[in-house]
Amino acid sequence: MRKAKAPEVDMGQVRSIIDECCQDKWPVIPLVERLQNEIGHIPPQSIPIIAKAVGLYPSQVQGIISFYEQLYTEPRGKNVVRVCRGTACHVRGGKTILKLVKQHLELDEGETSDDLEYTLETVACIGVCALAPNLVVGGTVYGNVNPKRVEQVLKKNEG
Secondary structure, three states: OOOOOOOOOOHHHHHHHHHHOOOOOOHHHHHHHHHHHHOOOHHHHHHHHHHHHHOOHHHHHHHHHHHOOOOOOOOOOOEEEEOOOOOHHHHHHHHHHHHHHHHHHHHOOOOOOOOEEEEEEEEEEOHHHHHHHOOOOOOEOOOOOOOOHHHHHHHOOOO
16 A cells, blocks of 8 residues: 655654643543644654553553544654545445546555555445535535546546
8 A cells, every 4th residue: 555655753843742732631632633634634753752652552542542533653644635435325336436536646554655645545435315426625524526527536636
C-alpha cells in the first residue's frame, strides 16, 4: 500500500501544543486533535512526549488514537475522497464508482497521493441512501453519482 511521505515535523511546535493543552484536566483528545489540525496528522514520534506530559503510557495514547477513526498518524491528502460501499450504493453501481475514482486518482483504498492532494477511503455508509450511489470529497456529499459525474466531481475539486 502506497503511503505519502510525511513532511518534516517541527517538534518545537509539537511541544508547544502539548504544553498549552496540558493545562486542561483531560487533555489527551483535545491535544491530539489540535496536533492533527495544525500539523496535518499526529506524528508517531510525538506519542511518547504526549504520554509523558499527560501521565500515560505511550501504548495508552496510541490506543486512544487508534480507537477513533478520525484520528490518524499518517499524513492525509488535502481532499479526502470517500466512496460509499453501503447496500444502496452497491446495488446502484457503487463498485463501478469506486473503480473509476481509483483510476482517476491513481490510488487504491487507504492510499494518499505523493503530493498530499488526495486520500482515498471507502466507508460502510454515508447516510444518504436515497441519493445512492454517493461520493464525498472533502466535506461535500455528491449523490446520484454516475460514471460521467465521477470525472466532473473530481475535476471540480482539483488544485
